[in-house]
Amino acid sequence: MSLKFLVVKTCVFLLFSIHIAQAQNRYELNSDWFCNPIKETKANGYQLSKTSYKLKKWMPATVPGTVLTTLLNNEEIPDPFYGMNNEKIKDIYDTGREYYTYWFVKDFKESAKSGEQVWLNFRGINYSVDVFINGEKVNKELFKGMYLRKQFNITKLLAANGENRLAVLVHPADAVGNPNGGQGGDGTIAKGVALQYTAGWDWIQPVRDRNTGIWDKVFIEKTQAVNLKNPHIVTLVPGKRTPGTEQKPATIQVSAELQNTQATPISGTLQYELDGKTISSPVTLSANEIKEISLPDFTLENPKLWWPNGYGEQNLYDLDLKFSINGTVSDSEKLSIGVREIQTSWNEHTRSKQIAVNGQKLFIKGGNWIISDAMLRFSQARYDAEIRFHRDMNLNLIRIWGGALPERPEFYESCDKYGLLVIQDFWMSGDCNGRWVDPMKKEDQWTRRQYPDDHELFIQSATDAVKMLRNYASLAIWCGGNEITPPADILSALKDSILPKYDNTRWFIDYSNSDEMSYNFKGGNGDGPYGIQNIHNFWEERTWPFNSEIGSIGTGDAVSLKRFLPKENQVIPQELEGTEKVEDKVWSYHKYIDYANFLEPYGTPTDMEDFATKAQLVNYNQYRGLIEGFSSHMWDWYTGVIIWKTQNPWTALRGQMYDYYLDPNACLYGLRSGSEPIHAMYDPVKHNIMIANNSFEQQHDLMLRLTAYDMEGNSKLITQVFNYIEPSSVRQIMSVERYIEELGTENGIFLSVQLLDVNQELVSDNFYWLPDATGNYSGLQSLKKTSLTAEAKKTSATQIELILTVPEENTVAFFNRISLIDTKTGERLLPTFFSDNYVSVTPGGKKKITLSYDKLKTTSAQIEIEGWNVPKQMLDIN
Template sequence: MEEIQQLDTGWTFKDTADNSGEWLPAANVPGSIHKDLEHNGQIPDPFVNMNELNARWVAERSWTYRTCFASPPTEVGSVTDLVFKGLDTLATVSLNGAKILEADNMFVEYRVNITEKLKPEHSGANVLEINFASAMLRGRELVKERAHEHRFIAHQTEQGRLPIRKAQYQWGWDWGPILVTAGIWRPIYIHTYASRVDDVWFQAQVSEDLGSVCGKLFAQVSPGRACKVRFTLAKDGQLVFDCESVSDESGQASCAFSLQDPALWYPAGFGKPERYELGATIVSDHHISKTKLIGFRRAELIQESDRSGMSFYFRINNIDIFCGGACWIPADSFLAVTPERYREWMQLLKKGNQNMVRVWGGGIYEDDSFYEACDELGILVWQDFCMACQSTPAYDSFLASLEKEARCNIRRLRTHPSLIIWAGNNEDYEIQEAYGLDYDYADKDPQSWLKSSYPARYVYEHLLPNILEQEDPGVIYHPSSPWSHGKKTTDPTVGDIHQWGIWHRELKPYQEAPTLSGRFVSEFGMVAYPHVETIKSMVTDPGQQYPGSILMDFHNRAIDHERKLLTYMSENFSVDYNLESFTHLTQLVQADALAHTYRSWRRQWRSAGRRECGGVLVWQLNDCWPTISWAVVDYYMVPKPGYYAIRRALTPVAVGVARPFHPWTHGHVDPTIALADRKYEVWIASTEARAREVELQVRFISIRTGKDVAKKIVRRVTVLANGTTEVITDDVDVAMQELAHDKIVPESEDTWDLNQASDFKFPSRHKRGVPPFSLETHDPYIIFARVTDEAGGLLSTDTSWPDPLKYLSWEGRGVQVEVVGEQEVKVTAQKPVKGFVLQEVRDGAALSDNGFDVVPGEAQVVRFERAIGDVNDLRWTFLGAENTLGRTRRRYELP
């Protein structure tokens, strides 16, 4: 017999200090105190206006939850456990007035034997109470208590978050509110059994030739005793392996296995993510069993010395994988994410041609359904341990709790083929550098690290890798993100980097992206406003719905956000402060920045032996509340144009075109240099397994007239498999000689590399025989590249515009929008159009493309995921449009 009874109904709660006796109904279990209070009208929605401020008091109170349940029927010899999948966070649990558990870690599952503590069957209900103490207040107390032995340093809000093993982002981040939760955040259930299978897992190695997989299958049964266990492996319902084993006295059973010609798990875009069903059954009258879907793959992190330093890229099943993807934060401040919602998020990621998601260390170890969706869809997972931007303590009780947390979550996640790498934390080594904490890379004695001013090194370079080796031998581990083998974390030649030279630090122009790459860029990004209707859902006062209002600023937590965002906007565009126009411009800034970074860094994937950049992960995919942030998809799952910019840059075969960067904001610079420079480059990046023949077309089109100003270039190109093919390093056709100036001469032995652009001096045009530059006669042009396959099918396009766009004139674009089917729209233009955006609907209804450029003679067809109706039901905008969003086009309201 094995019975599970969920305890998800009948819960009430109250302020622990309130002796009035009033208990209020909980909205949902699992849930959180804030949503329960909101459900009962005790606080307003913290996501709206400045209501968050009216909810911060909640975190400084203790809260008690209570429910009653009948004792389950039992048989002689059976056991009844109370299982807590997640308690948030400092919880004292009592059953029928007797304390049964003290919990202090949000990330640990607890199981308590209550067989002898239950009331006899039919003798009345059992009373279960859980008291949640204030994590915020206890954290502050611990900082004071431990100040003599540890220097608590926390970026992003207060130090009190560090000693509490809880989702750190809830103390507030530069994209999220201060909403420190409490409550039952994962299921509670009663488990009655005579025996059970606690876990089933495997350790295996795929052979170098991929022809076989062999290893061991494991199961843990309870109670610990010798019993017969049957192991099975099945593929598509067909049994492919079967054996029996006897467990030892601790309850662990194992057996060796091997498969010939296994169906392997591949990342999206490189093959099918094949999976097997692994089962373990206790061979008895009841046949108690546990099954999991697993996958076999050969996974390597390639860190080899080369001429640029040391590589950092992943090789899966002998294929070098360029990892294009995004960083993931918790999708809700209150962690209310269903399995269906997780799958929708990962589907959206895959639709965007992304193949990796990084679970950031300031959040949580996500629900099983998150990783199951990644397994199914072929999304690689980079998993941080849950520490971020801090000097992590290392006193005994903290280490003991962290060890339980690590073992619990490694065991829970180790069978997921999508989870490809564990990293020790997020940016903690940057804290070490910023504050000059002790770090001698040559010192390899872990005990000495504990005595230093940076004891966190003990956690990241000793404790966690040792636990991983015990629980999941051979899994890839990286001490931190970023981490550079003892060098500065900003060193672009080794390890991974977080590239915040754009936006943070120097506020470099995003046009300099080619010079800012690293061996693996695991963070970078640009802030943008969300969907206009998302803004109106979080700022409900029409009088506050304008850029820079107090409520708008309240929903932008990025430090110095106005200075930084306006710098990028005003450098590149003529700024319009109408909300719809301003929103559109912020989104264009983000999309342009991401287009530059993804295309130029993917270009540096190069070829085997020259993997100069192994991956690019944008900060960030998602939001935890309606806000203004770096997210490329907003809280309501509406993609911003930046999402589509990434999608275009990560197509399997992607063309790129670029001009040299000439700064226009430096003092005494000649702004006409950039306008007159005729140098350009074209390349094609491919992730396909085989070389292929394509046709490349390059056009030069007047922005003013829409006419071609030079002869179109047409070339047949053999595109290198899984690498970059450099195609053109040239000047514009001789028909544009009036724009000529002194050429920049390459200094390297290779074709001219945009990485070197910032090292070149400005050429001088003002020489004898060169006509003076004239704005009246200058005819700026775009460079448009398109690549088609042998059958003429479109594979990719890219457009290079002269910078800055604010110097250009946008009159009379001649845009036409036509509904050509139930779900399709065709967009054409007589003159080049920048940043055409169709408004979208909520809840992940992504379009086939958006935020794109429109080129004369090149129709853009966009497919919706629903019927469109009449063209007048649509609204759109583009750079310089008179009918900006919300002015003359009907809005889609958020439900």
């Protein structure tokens, strides 16, 4: 089954939505585009941009999109994410740049009424372009730079009859790089200001067109004489605040750029409305002047504050900013803002930075993010799903890796919505930009250290990115680059000019694993390790005090694997000795990380399905153990950790909590469990029970209940005792070593670790499976089959409540995967969000799980349940 079919069928994520912050009159040009390669186009831009020119045999184009996306959608190339198909697509390094140089043409209806100004806005084109409208050239100079927005006043170029044609010639990057297998290929991809991963990395194969195209949105915007742009909202929240209480005032500071398009001075009023109040100031602009105007500070009484995930509500205010002339609105912007303040300080004990929001320090539990889709097929719906998954993992931060891009406004809208703080890297990497000696690189370190070739373009792009993203509450930190600082002049521009002038309220880290962020007392790179580890390591081996990257495995289950592995490659991966590769070329091509001998304690896998099932057990334990180990040392060893990585933008076989198709694996739920805001956990090294409190409040009268179960289902209550724990802290409660030795030596045991509040409601529910004295899961290998009773009912147009129970006389129904299935096709419905998954139900116990799926109202669905010792069953939904 092709990737294209799956994405369209299950996700329908190629529909592009309009950004929340809309101008007064703006619409997107996102349909009825056509394209043609330059080598097959005889006409020039002056001719092509006339509506009289016939576009014979031109191909329908995807805009926003890349050349490769258009070719895929027209079935001119095979799915590059499936099997070895990417090898069948010509690489730009071999073909030359002209092969992927394309004309894009769009007809549109528009005219300007008296006094109106019409603007053509590009939010991103890769890499350099010439623009024509109605037989006229729009840009005087070549428009270059993947990350630069560009606005053109096209009022005088519009046709009198309103029938217009736009023609855009898109050239690939000047240096496309040799995809020779190195990190970023031969490194020369970094000579431009663009994505470095497109020449290949250790988690992705090369993107053949290097993402050439009109990759981001194109807008037509209409204003009157004055154009309002780049609004800047600053929220100041002094002191230490507590969520959900009466708040002292906050200060709101608002400014914006105003552009007078006329050859005469103009006077008017800049104003905004917030919380029922109007704040305004008179403005006079000289002829053709562009001027930044600041409005008076506004004191917002009892503000509804914005808090990160797990700490409070993500309150947002609507702010309507507009410029009026004699009472008539010339231009306006509607924004959604969160009132909050980010603070940072140096923790002398851990020797690392710690982050606070509204005066409250946060223990950072984050994930590294690459990009939503390697072919830049972005959408609000996909962003929302991915950020929701991060919210569901109980994370509070996402770091955007420096080999990618300034993330899109729609990404930040979702982070604002779900409460994920963001570290936004600028576009450098230690691999391409010269930190290390690397025989795969074409040029030496001294040369690479000065990449990109055009420093001024980088500085312009950084300035524009700051202006585009600075109003989002979720944006917390700027970072100079991935594992390396930018060259000295760029670094100076960022630190001393751009950020002080355009965004002076956020922390700037000079590079991602800098001593400024986390003192590197061990030497080396200041991050890692990567790959699968013994869970004990997370608890007893101290790593960097604010670890920006620590990674592991992440293979999906058999259903996920079969989506992109051809039948002949659906095998158990066998490692090639002395390498990071495996025997099967498709597994290696998709960057599989080996599980070493971690599956063997569950029994040697017999086929791919068995391998993938046992991998989920390891996935769950690996990520639960990682986050628990770091949490057990919060504020002592650590102020935060960021997992490398939580998602993949293509069909990779490593480091992911959900796959490219938005199908979660057990990593997500292990991490979700281990990251509970208030969490009881088992230390596998010292055999202690601990409680971590990530809230700002002391937790009183928490009942800790510890229960052991043998493989027959017999239970033993170890303890049931009240506890308390201070805010933002971790506390050791008791040792269970004696019980583990007594009960689990022969076959291993199950250990249920729960916290209940005074209403006897579960606050934390953690279920461990512990090996026998030899380190094997012998009890699991011989665990008896058991029955699981399930009932499901719709509780809304998008939600299902699932109740699972096990008879008292049975054994544990262990590690059950729940899926929502399309009854017509038998395929999983994606994305589906689960309140929990890969769940175990104890004898006489009950589990309630909520499933959420947006299209439930129009879809015929069933629930599929299958566990380690529970036969697969299909369940109708009442």
